[in-house]
Amino acid sequence: MSAERSDRFFQFLDVMDALVARDPHEAMLLDEGEAALRVLIAYDDWLPAECAVPRTDGYQQYLLYADPQQRYSVTSFVWGPGQGTPIHNHTVWGLVGVLRGEERCAEYPSPGDAPMQCVHQHALVRGAVDRVSPRIGDWHAVSNALADAPSISIHVYGADIGRVTRSVWDPATQQRRPFVSGYSNAAPWIATR
Numbered sequence: 001m002s003a004e005r006s007d008r009f010f011q012f013l014d015v016m017d018a019l020v021a022r023d024p025h026e027a028m029l030l031d032e033g034e035a036a037l038r039v040l041i042a043y044d045d046w047l048p049a050e051c052a053v054p055r056t057d058g059y060q061q062y063l064l065y066a067d068p069q070q071r072y073s074v075t076s077f078v079w080g081p082g083q084g085t086p087i088h089n090h091t092v093w094g095l096v097g098v099l100r101g102e103e104r105c106a107e108y109p110s111p112g113d114a115p116m117q118c119v120h121q122h123a124l125v126r127g128a129v130d131r132v133s134p135r136i137g138d139w140h141a142v143s144n145a146l147a148d149a150p151s152i153s154i155h156v157y158g159a160d161i162g163r164v165t166r167s168v169w170d171p172a173t174q175q176r177r178p179f180v181s182g183y184s185n186a187a188p189w190i191a192t193r
């Protein structure tokens with residue numbers, strides 16, 4: 001990892017630190033967080049190779065950094081060809097920015113509000129940023145739009161997301177069930193600053 005490459009990520013963390021310290025309304029936080037994430041994903045030279053490794057047994061979620069006060073975390077999601085998530089929620093605000101490839105996002109209503117059917121589907125091309133939160137829409141399923149190559153997105157959440165108890169939707173039983181995602185790596189890329 002060259003100093004310049006890690007500088008991009010540290011500059012992003014500086015912006016996020018200042019943003020969560022101000023604790024603005026969620027709409028402003030998402031606006032300013034998205035702007036910072038767009039700058040970060042405009043360059044594809046900083047993500048360490050070990051946090052970009054696809055696996056054949058499912059998508060990977062590598063922890064890049066977790067705020068010591070758990071106000072936010074940053075992860076890389078790596079999707080192999082054909083891989084995708086179940087329908088799930090987050091319970092906190094989140095930003096998804098595509099670094100490599102292309103993703104497909106299927107949006108769902110909150111369980112109980114309406115039948116659990118996809119209400120909107122959109123593509124997320126390289127450089128695009130998507131938002132989630134319980135306030136603006138928190139249920140979706142995300143998949144790799146590419147059949148022949150991995151895709152990678154950088155996610156920012158308003159918690160240490162791998163340790164948050166949230167839900168997946170089971171279409172077979174039409175029930176939600178709790179899940180804690182954890183992380184694919186044993187230790188974050190950046191452990192301390």
Ligand code: FE
Pocket residue numbers: 088089090140142
């Ligand atoms: Fe998600």
